[in-house]
Amino acid sequence: MPLYIRKGITALLFSAICSLVYAQHKGCTLTVNGRVTDSDTGLPLSEVTVQVDPGELQAISDAHGYFHFSHLCSGTSYQVTASSVGFESAAMQLTPQSDTRLNIALQHGTIKLHDVEVVGHGRSVITANPVKALSRESIAEARGGNLAEYLGVLPGVSMLQTGSTISKPVINGMHSNRILVLNNGIRQEGQQWGSEHAPEIDPFIAKDFEVIKGAEGVRYGADAIGGVIIASPPPLPVDPHLSGEIHTLYQTNGRMGVVSGMLQSAIKQIKGLSWRLQGTVKRGGNIQTADYYLGNTGVGEANVSAALQYSRGRTSLEAYYSRFQTSLGILTSAHIGSMEDIEARLEAGRPFEDYPFSYAIAAPRQAVVHDLGKLKWHRDHVNGGSLDIQYGIQRNHRQEYDLRRGDRDALPMLDMVLTTQTLDASYRMAQRKGWQSQFGTNLSLQVNNNVPGTLNTPLIPNYDSFSTGLFAIQRFIRERYELEAGVRYDFKTFDAAGYDSDLEFYGGYRQFHNVSGTLGGVLKMGNGWQLHSNVGLAWRSPNANELYSNGLHHGAALYEIGDPNLLSERSFKWITTPSYAGEHFSFSLDLYAQYINHYIYAQPSAGEYIQSIRGTFPVFRYGQTNATFLGADLSAQYRFPLGLSYQLDASIIRARDVEQDTYLPYIPSDRLDHYIRWEIPVHGQFTNSYIKLGHRVVRRQTRYEPGTDYAPPPPAYQLLSAYGGTRINVGKHALDLTLSVTNLLNSSYKEYMNRFRYFSHDMGRNTSLKLAYFF
Numbered sequence: 114m115p116l117y118i119r120k121g122i123t124a125l126l127f128s129a130i131c132s133l134v135y136a137q138h139k140g141c142t143l144t145v146n147g148r149v150t151d152s153d154t155g156l157p158l159s160e161v162t163v164q165v166d167p168g169e170l171q172a173i174s175d176a177h178g179y180f181h182f183s184h185l186c187s188g189t190s191y192q193v194t195a196s197s198v199g200f201e202s203a204a205m206q207l208t209p210q211s212d213t214r215l216n217i218a219l220q221h222g223t224i225k226l227h228d229v230e231v232v233g234h235g236r237s238v239i240t241a242n243p244v245k246a247l248s249r250e251s252i253a254e255a256r257g258g259n260l261a262e263y264l265g266v267l268p269g270v271s272m273l274q275t276g277s278t279i280s281k282p283v284i285n286g287m288h289s290n291r292i293l294v295l296n297n298g299i300r301q302e303g304q305q306w307g308s309e310h311a312p313e314i315d316p317f318i319a320k321d322f323e324v325i326k327g328a329e330g331v332r333y334g335a336d337a338i339g340g341v342i343i344a345s346p347p348p349l350p351v352d353p354h355l356s357g358e359i360h361t362l363y364q365t366n367g368r369m370g371v372v373s374g375m376l377q378s379a380i381k382q383i384k385g386l387s388w389r390l391q392g393t394v395k396r397g398g399n400i401q402t403a404d405y406y407l408g409n410t411g412v413g414e415a416n417v418s419a420a421l422q423y424s425r426g427r428t429s430l431e432a433y434y435s436r437f438q439t440s441l442g443i444l445t446s447a448h449i450g451s452m453e454d455i456e457a458r459l460e461a462g463r464p465f466e467d468y469p470f471s472y473a474i475a476a477p478r479q480a481v482v483h484d485l486g487k488l489k490w491h492r493d494h495v496n497g498g499s500l501d502i503q504y505g506i507q508r509n510h511r512q513e514y515d516l517r518r519g520d521r522d523a524l525p526m527l528d529m530v531l532t533t534q535t536l537d538a539s540y541r542m543a544q545r546k547g548w549q550s551q552f553g554t555n556l557s558l559q560v561n562n563n564v565p566g567t568l569n570t571p572l573i574p575n576y577d578s579f580s581t582g583l584f585a586i587q588r589f590i591r592e593r594y595e596l597e598a599g600v601r602y603d604f605k606t607f608d609a610a611g612y613d614s615d616l617e618f619y620g621g622y623r624q625f626h627n628v629s630g631t632l633g634g635v636l637k638m639g640n641g642w643q644l645h646s647n648v649g650l651a652w653r654s655p656n657a658n659e660l661y662s663n664g665l666h667h668g669a670a671l672y673e674i675g676d677p678n679l680l681s682e683r684s685f686k687w688i689t690t691p692s693y694a695g696e697h698f699s700f701s702l703d704l705y706a707q708y709i710n711h712y713i714y715a716q717p718s719a720g721e722y723i724q725s726i727r728g729t730f731p732v733f734r735y736g737q738t739n740a741t742f743l744g745a746d747l748s749a750q751y752r753f754p755l756g757l758s759y760q761l762d763a764s765i766i767r768a769r770d771v772e773q774d775t776y777l778p779y780i781p782s783d784r785l786d787h788y789i790r791w792e793i794p795v796h797g798q799f800t801n802s803y804i805k806l807g808h809r810v811v812r813r814q815t816r817y818e819p820g821t822d823y824a825p826p827p828p829a830y831q832l833l834s835a836y837g838g839t840r841i842n843v844g845k846h847a848l849d850l851t852l853s854v855t856n857l858l859n860s861s862y863k864e865y866m867n868r869f870r871y872f873s874h875d876m877g878r879n880t881s882l883k884l885a886y887f888f
């Protein structure tokens with residue numbers, strides 16, 4: 114290009130930038146920070162739409178009710194409108210002369226969404242424990258991933274991976290049966306005991322994702338030792354006009370495509386009746402690291418859900434059904450033939466084979482179908498209290514396939530059906546002079562059966578389990594502080610029966626029971642400062658695999674050995690969170706300490722392998738000890754002028770076996786994520802336009818016991834990422850565009866929390882384009 118043309122282009126760009134900066138500083142540099150609350154309870158409201166005219170500016174309140182506008186002009190008269198489903202819109206005039214702070218209180222409309230409170234939307238998760246919610250922007254950037262990938266952006270939440278396609282969330286070092294997942298108000302029950310058994314949830318069904326980090330054994334029952342994950346769909350519409358959304362995305366790594374759609378409406382002819390239909394289809398092929406393809410790592414999904422609700426007067430009835438169906442390939446290189454081969458692969462740290470890209474999913478693989486049904490009845494009483502009764506039924510059918518001799522590849526090595534029925538009832542009393550009480554009971558019946566015909570000894574036995582629980586929670590609410598105390602009693606039976614490889618009977622009947630408790634509070638110190646603190650006592654009984662497994666777990670490519678004499682875990686967790694939300698700066702810091710009596714974990718037995726006709730596999734043995742977990746999670750944000758902001762999230766955790774005075778295995782290493790974000794000052798039909806650059810730093814896990822693992826923890830790594838998005842508004846319709854690039858520099862790295870790090874590296878560069886159309 115000639116020099117004079119380059120100089121001309123440079124001059125034009127410089128002139129445009131100067132003009133923009135001049136316009137920004139010519140009186141249109143003011144910011145408005147505000148918060149939206151419920152006028153009845155004073156609690157913050159999330160997902161409230163706040164609009165400013167003229168200028169057609171729009172913001173959505175976050176999980177703490179805060180919103181932010183910039184580039185407002187001094188002396189200009191604006192109309193600010195806040196609106197949310199179930200509340201009356203609030204409008205006010207604003208003529209800023211300087212940076213301004215707004216407090217908006219919304220009043221309930223004629224439609225009160227009490228059912229939203231039960232399933233746990235952001236504005237009604239009432240607990241003294243810290244609640245972290247995914248922002249609308251984070252949800253858009255994560256679309257197409259699994260539940261763990263959605264939640265992995267929150268500080269203190271990481272992933273336990275099995276290769277690059279299977280992952281499950283980890284909260285403060287806890288995962289699997291120590292974390293309770295609520296799927297549309299139903300406690301998710303699958304074969305979650307496996308390290309490679311990801312939660313069977315289609316994230317497209319939910320609008321809100323929240324994480325409660327404290328021990329919530331009183332409110333949600335046994336197993337909520339590490340925390341609770343709440344995935345909540347939006348409330349069903351009251352408008353009889355058809356609405357919905359369509360999501361499409363494509364990602365380059367794995368050449369994965371996803372299409373998801375949702376339709377919903379109220380029925381005009383039957384007042385109070387609403388419906389929703391939703392479905393998702395996903396297909397992806399072999400994942401690529403920085404240097405090579407990972408053989409047999411494709412994925413396929415076909416999911417569907419439907420909801421129907423009828424409301425009349427103070428009563429509502431809701432029916433819901435969902436089916437999650439997936440097929441997952443397991444890394445071929447994780448199934449190794451001989452001792453010499455496994456030693457060579459551990460030394461190499463990568464597959465010897467060169468695989469091409471393919472969508473084919475062959476053995477070893479998983480096939481999982483999860484059906485969930487729900488019926489819920491809600492009643493508001495004239496005294497202000499409310500009663501909820503909910504029945505749920507789930508059927509989880511898991512099949513795991515491996516390479517077999519002859520023509521037996523079509524037969525699964527593991528074929529299990531878990532059926533769970535739950536019945537929950539709770540009564541919440543109206544608030545009287547600051548006091549509010551809640552009582553409830555939970556019943557659960559589980560039946561697990563191994564389907565015959567696999568020609569293989571089942572990994573775990575058939576079992577029946579019955580559990581029941583009673584709880585009471587008392588809250589005292591004042592303008593400047595809130596106090597909470599609760600107690601719960603659970604009783605559980607477990608009856609197992611199976612035959613091992615020597616055709617000898619094993620199993621038996623066991624009973625478990627325990628008390629859970631919680632005591633905490635929230636102190637509102639003013640000027641944006643708050644302090645949450647909570648002490649929780651929780652417990653869980655050992656799982657079938659921890660008690661009785663004695664065989665090859667094909668999906669994980671591990672040989673697992675249980676201990677039938679394991680006792681229940683007892684957890685004592687204290688968590689304190691100071692937080693501040695100001696005009697330019699905000700932060701929250703979760704400080705926690707947890708002691709677990711009879712902590713159950715699978716310890717890799719270094720140098721111990723089991724060799725069979727299907728290969729050679731590492732041995733993991735379940736054991737029990739007393740353990741401590743200490744950690745901190747920091748989230749901080751600073752908002753600069755001109756739409757710039759900086760976000761930093763960091764987490765550290767220290768876990769020890771206090772009996773042996775040693776480190777525990779598979780504890781997340783220290784990590785830091787930080788972002789620089791620019792809110793692009795566009796107007797007209799374009800809103801929520803931004804560009805964001807991210808940097809992740811993960812330290813090497815140095816807190817491990819040498820000689821207790823098959824390979825030492827991998828080196829530290831750093832990853833760069835880039836994101837950008839915008840919304841195009843056309844009348845009442847909107848189109849969201851999101852472009853992201855993760856592992857921007859295509860770095861070659863290994864994550865300590867990946868069970869296949871012994872044999873392969875993690876995912877390389879991945880570019881994703883996501884489109885979402887709302888109508």
